[in-house]
Amino acid sequence: MLSQTETQQVDGTRHQLPQVTEPRNPGMALDMDWVRGLQANTSAIERRATSLPARRSVKKQHQAAWLLRAVSCIDLTTLSGDDTDDRVARLCAKARQPVAQPLLDALGMGPITTGAVCVYHDMIPAALRALEGSGIPVAAVSTGFPAGLSPFHLRLAEIEESVKAGAGEIDIVISRRHVLSGHWQALYDEMCAFRRACGEAHVKAILATGELGSLRNVARASMICMMAGADFIKTSTGKESVNATLPVTLVMVRAIRDYHERSGFRVGYKPAGGISKAKDAITYLAMMKEELGDRWLRPDLFRFGASSLLGDIERQLEHHVTGNYSASYRHPTS
Ligand SMILES: O=C[C@H](O)COP(=O)(O)O
Numbered sequence: 001m002l003s004q005t006e007t008q009q010v011d012g013t014r015h016q017l018p019q020v021t022e023p024r025n026p027g028m029a030l031d032m033d034w035v036r037g038l039q040a041n042t043s044a045i046e047r048r049a050t051s052l053p054a055r056r057s058v059k060k061q062h063q064a065a066w067l068l069r070a071v072s073c074i075d076l077t078t079l080s081g082d083d084t085d086d087r088v089a090r091l092c093a094k095a096r097q098p099v100a101q102p103l104l105d106a107l108g109m110g111p112i113t114t115g116a117v118c119v120y121h122d123m124i125p126a127a128l129r130a131l132e133g134s135g136i137p138v139a140a141v142s143t144g145f146p147a148g149l150s151p152f153h154l155r156l157a158e159i160e161e162s163v164k165a166g167a168g169e170i171d172i173v174i175s176r177r178h179v180l181s182g183h184w185q186a187l188y189d190e191m192c193a194f195r196r197a198c199g200e201a202h203v204k205a206i207l208a209t210g211e212l213g214s215l216r217n218v219a220r221a222s223m224i225c226m227m228a229g230a231d232f233i234k235t236s237t238g239k240e241s242v243n244a245t246l247p248v249t250l251v252m253v254r255a256i257r258d259y260h261e262r263s264g265f266r267v268g269y270k271p272a273g274g275i276s277k278a279k280d281a282i283t284y285l286a287m288m289k290e291e292l293g294d295r296w297l298r299p300d301l302f303r304f305g306a307s308s309l310l311g312d313i314e315r316q317l318e319h320h321v322t323g324n325y326s327a328s329y330r331h332p333t334s
Pocket residue numbers: 077079118236237238239272273274275305306307308309
């Protein structure tokens with residue numbers, strides 16, 4: 001069983017987190033002087049990113065508490081052309097009970113859920129049905145995900161349809177070409193329009209960082225999306241050839257820190273794509289704690305976009321409790 005100290009390791013609170021209400025980022029006018037002043041020292045960033053996993057070893061007895069926190073921050077995702085209502089229902093059952101009850105009992109933990117379930121628009125009704133009464137939000141990818149190259153009015157309409165269908169969170173993709181050609185005003189205007197179309201639904205801006213060409217572009221695109229009112233900035237669709245990485249994370253979380261220092265608003269961070277190992281999840285959480293502080297270790301400000309991470313975390317928790325590793329096929333996600 002986890003002691004109270006162990007469950008407090010992650011951010012000084014019990015794992016069953018009280019609800020915290022964060023004022024929504026309203027955005028601000030585009031400040032091009034600020035944007036142009038943003039630089040990224042690639043070699044320093046890469047050095048810091050490489051040193052983190054090696055330097056930061058979460059002590060064994062605290063790992064289970066960190067892993068449970070990671071679970072509560074997962075946007076449990078299925079984004080496949082062959083998604084079906086049944087697959088989404090199985091995924092949602094997993095979101096409601098992501099860790100087997102005997103493991104939770106052995107760890108002395110109460111109920112836990114994932115942060116959200118993330119699906120394509122057509123899967124929203126199935127997800128809502130399966131999550132009814134759970135309080136788990138449905139996130140829908142939108143705006144011509146993953147490329148974001150459909151006609152602009154259709155991208156706006158897609159957001160509106162998903163909000164109407166009941167999605168509480170909308171993951172939009174930005175136009176990479178605006179970044180690659182330095183059309184910052186166009187990027188800002190696009191993001192403002194997406195935010196408006198979302199209404200009360202929270203909007204995550206997917207930058208597709210693997211396609212932005214440089215870390216400096218990542219810094220600038222992050223800042224512009226926040227200036228235009230993004231609630232979260234997210235690395236990737238999971239469909240680019242390079243998805244979430246630690247260097248990109250450093251650049252994005254430092255942009256979040258700068259934005260908070262100047263505006264007073266906290267924007268969330270969502271690394272997504274290719275995060276499938278429990279130890280990587282701990283590295284990301286440790287980076288959030290070191291760069292942004294404990295407040296960003298809660299699901300209202302941090303999510304993993306991941307389809308298979310949960311299975312590995314459950315395996316590691318089982319090992320923590322029983323001393324044995326089970327086969328990964330025993331922990332299917334959907
Ligand atoms: O936003 C989430 C990603 O599409 C999930 O990517 P993944 O399948 O590599 O975990």
